[in-house]
Amino acid sequence: MKAPVAKKNPKKLITHNDIRIDNYYWLNDRENPEVIKYLEEENAYTKEQMKSTDLLQKKLFEEMKYRIKEDDESVPYKFNQYWYTTKYIKGGEYPLYIRKKDSLEAKEEIMFDVNEMAKGYKFYQIGSVNVSPDNTMACYSVDTVSRRIYTIQIKNLVTGKILSDELKDTTGNVVWANDNRTIFYSVQDPKTLRSSKIYKHILGTSQKEDLLVFEEHDETFNVYVTKTKSLQYIVIASGSTLTDEYRFIPADHPEAEWKIFQERIRGVEYSFDHYEGFFYILTNKDGATNFKLMKTPISDTSIDNWIEVIPHNEEILLEGFELFKNYLVTEERERGLTHIKIKSWDNSINYEIPFEEEVYTVGTSVNRDFDTDTIRYRYTSMTTPWSDIDFNMRTKEKKVLKEQEVLGNFNKDNYVTKRIWAQARDGVQIPLSLVMKKDTQPSKNTPLLLYAYGSYGYSMDATFSSIRLSLLDRGFIYVIAHVRGGEDLGRPWYENGKMLKKKNTFYDFIDCAEYLIKKEYTSSNHLYANGGSAGGLLIGAVINYAPKLFHGVVADVPFVDVVTTMLDDSIPLTTGEYDEWGNPNQLEYYNYMKSYSPYDNVENKEYPNMLVTTGLHDSQVQYWEPAKWVAKLRDMKTDSNLLLLQTNMDAGHGGSSGRFESLKEVALEYAFYLYLENKLN
Template sequence: MKKIITLLGLIICIANAHAQFQKATAPIAEKKEHWRVIHADSVADNYYWMYDYFGKGPDSTKAINYLKAENAYLDTVMSPSKPFQSDLFLEMKSRIKEKDESVPVYKNGYFYYYRTEEDKQYYKICRKKESMDAPEEVLLDADKSAEGHAFYAATGFDVSPDNKLMAFGVDLVSRRQYTIHIKNLETGEILKDSILNTEGDPCWANDNKTLFYTSKNLATLLPEKIKRHSLGTSADQDEVVYHEKDNTNYLWVKKSKNNQHIFIYSTGTLSSELRMINANKPTSVFKIFQPRLKDVLYDVVPLDDKFLILTNKDGAKNFQLMECPLNNTGESHWKQLIPNRKDVLIEGIEEFQDFIVVNERKDGLVKLRIRGLKDSAEHYLNFGEAAYSAYIIPNPEYTSDVLRYSYTSLTTPSSTYDYKIKSKEKILLKQQEVVGGYNSTDYVTERIYAQAKDGTKIPISLVYKKDLNKDATTPLLLFGYGSYGISMEASFASSRLSLLDRGFVFAIAHIRGGQEMGRSWYEDGKLMKKKNTFTDFIDCGEFLIEEHYTGKGHLYAMGGSAGGLLMGAVANMSPSLWNGVVAAVPFVDVVNTMLDESIPLTTNEFDEWGNPKNEDAYFYIKSYSPYENIEKKNYPNILVTTGLHDSQVQYFEPAKWVAKLRSMKTDKNQLLFRTNMDFGHGGASGRFDYLKETAEIYAFLLNLEGIYK
């Protein structure tokens, strides 16, 4: 009898949930015949015309009208939840301390910080000379600069060595094409030296008048040239000091922490190459540190008397740390300091004059290893939680004996610490305040392991309300990414409390394709092993049901970008497992995008997904690409989001996917598609506007659970 009552309750719950969605007629996209023929394989692509707004084709206006029609449909369907969305937005916004200030960072005689004000969307970059009691200088008022713009992003703030000038990049379109501006910090004047179409990465030489920056290809948006700019001259006269001809590499420029070198980085998925000059001699010719080697990645950290090299050379899959003299940088002079280890990934090095901090990852968690440069004495920082995230934040002073780092977990708000190396003392400088009160002991975090079909143990991080009664009716949102070797960290988000406090469990699946468990974890989830990423996620979902964290009809999935590819794949492969799927800016048309080298970032991705011009890669990608594998069958409820100006996943990928899903799915579940017509890949730029997007997603999920307040 209990089972009958439970089932009846579930049916009523689902019926009520669907009653919260307003009935409306979904837009049906026109089909136009278009064929892709390659490797003797002919495939119809009836929605290819949606490309035309990007490609400036004849159906450009029609493509925009379709996106608008989908927006109107979503607005109508979700109109009953508008008051709830407004409540969710205000609830999440109320947790944010509106008037706030960051922990000051000391650099070259000044304390730098940013602060926010009540009811303001952006921030102010400020500094004070030598003491926090000194008068404040506002270097950039982003609230004022953003006025009149739907989107505003500033980046790359770099102050000249004499502290008189600041260079920074600004994007007003959300396509990551930054214009570099230079501000005279003594007069407040913005100089005429405006540099267009950059990565927003200005780098000052030590002469206070020479800037280096990365210039982008106008069509593909790939970073392809490093240029040198002289103060007071036209950017049209800027000299190209390096042109990367390999369009599978990323390119950037930066100055070393000890201010002695300027480095040009050219890095692909499998190999890298660095060039350098003396920062005091900006017109000198860049010298290659070590010519690129097949399947060898390396990064360089300069000290006073030598270079440190972090590399996977000689089969060091999880990387090793090496050293070489300042005047002999070729790989034949590299000497091992810290060897490669099977169970520990070395992710990075933070250098100081007397010690280094080795950023390691073991069992999916970050470990910070302190090593003295004079005596090689070592110790680790202890963090003390089962699932957490720790990372080194800006430590610009090379001579400091204090390490600054950030710590957070699923229950611990972001916290900034100073760690005194000699005394091993931790000092909490600031913890993110959750306005209205927050008690971490009211929530529980766990680290559990699902078993994949091939026997691999997949870590899952979870958080939920302590008094939650977990059973087959508990809603659970499973988040995943699993690409590019990017590890998903177990970090705090105050907005997430709006789900947890309404009975949701939140979980992160640390699936292959990320790098949580070492470099092999990444390599086992890319190229011809990419399907491991998708099956791992499905196995995690099934495990959570088996362990009674949730049940069928209450499991939800969410991911964005490459995580959106994950969503599309698991919706195709195991549609009945999920009651709802949220796919944010999803990379779902993998074959067609990877065949088109005019699309931004395509060529950089060949070592991640494969080049479909190769027959084996083509058929493997085709076998999982979400757009290619839509079938006439039932799909879960799906919410899809994109941005019209997205430069990483173009709008037409999710648009085509949604249109094809509509024409083929056999269920009556919700399929909703939101295009933000003003923004790009990262969504809204204001610190409150993004919460409106979050509120819409949460309302979608909560409605499916029959939760309306």
């Protein structure tokens, strides 16, 4: 089968008197039958090219599925008289939401069986479940298209009946007032998907009657509604990349007038929770780049009344905090690792929970109870499956409630993980987290998969994956490059990988790859790269800069047409991301974006083997970005390497909704790496 050739229909794009010609702009129309036909032709081509791996893909899928315990359930947590858990049953793609009253020995109550609810749908996802304070009702949100546009419905948990109330075009975000009849929810623009409005709904009324209580007019901001851990306040959060603003009312009085916590100040980020007579605030106020903890009386929350609790530390990022009756718990990131610190309000207790592994990931879990000595956290490493742990903050006694069960012959002692550091071209040390099987010998002939993300300040923590074992057991080394643009080494790590410093992200990845080659962990012939979404942008930029560095790459739902997308404020995410990428309506940012945008910088040269994935209904990165990119690469590249585009015609940014169905997509990607590797041997 010959590779599909997308027709050229040149469109002239003029900005700042600069002319760009986009031959494939016409693909920006999912309602056009010709577009669908082209995507289906690409899918058929991918299937034909990968046909020799059909058995391998099936084997990979079966072994990945086999390692996952089918009849599994989460660790129960108690909240407001009930124990809550989610459960999976054998043969089920979706979870069951379950609760038991007062005791774990009580009769099981199935609130939602998503396997039954999903019947007849190609895609089905519950976004949230929120139980009323009196435990009789539950709001739940459903997306059946994969555009992250949710319909909220309400179920009577006593009778099992679904109320007639139906709230459409929401984000799925919903909060109950304490009167058990009022809910607040957020609504998004149906075209841009920007969450901009908060409505109040009274049970038994129609959505048309709902009261708009807040609308965010700044197109760079998004809104959501939440509740303090104390359950005493309902909060409307409005935030952009750089700035936050909150409003609140007592949860007992949903009719109350909303009070602004602190008016937005450009560049000041903050979030808060409630404890007794104070709100505790995590903020970067006064140039606290790595954030600090402050508090303010409930009676006056303006910024002039904020009092310092934990000062700013230039070496340590204060990521979050948890309030208890007798304790303040903080999560702090230092040298790429998270630490949990415990401090009692009376200062008699002050210590850090110890962890033994060189590279690990830890974070607080569900802690809804205020009056307790126990904190629950989750721990993992690249060799240690996820563990749910209850830790007594007074006695320091640790109880492992559950370690993720990996079926088959898995033994974590057969694998090794470590942290290594690569020097970037500007002298900065970049951390890499590495995992491999103990008997794998790094050499020039060892296959290695390098992964990174590097945007939005998201730290790519070193976590366990039972799926990844299918590569490790076949001799692969897997490495996460903690490049700038994430927040792995503190807030400055993020600031130095965004806006007009975005290229640091790409250069870091290249320098990490070259370091791994120099230290003979692998060679270019056996080096592979993967990234998704903004990480797909990373992959696209890197192969333009260093096309011969990798033997093969997989770009998942890649953000590759940066300039055109960021100039189009009618599509999702654009306006809210000006503080991440820059606003190309300004010449300086336009020129900088254009200099690295993967789509704009495709050239007549050789590229590595490539597999590109997307979803027709993607709400984050529109399908036409990867589709146009592949079409342009096909036309311009000078090599005979594989170039494959796989579009999930029924899903969006996150792929298939089923628990196991998504493994087929991973199996295709792993088969791609293994196919390329086997061709070398």
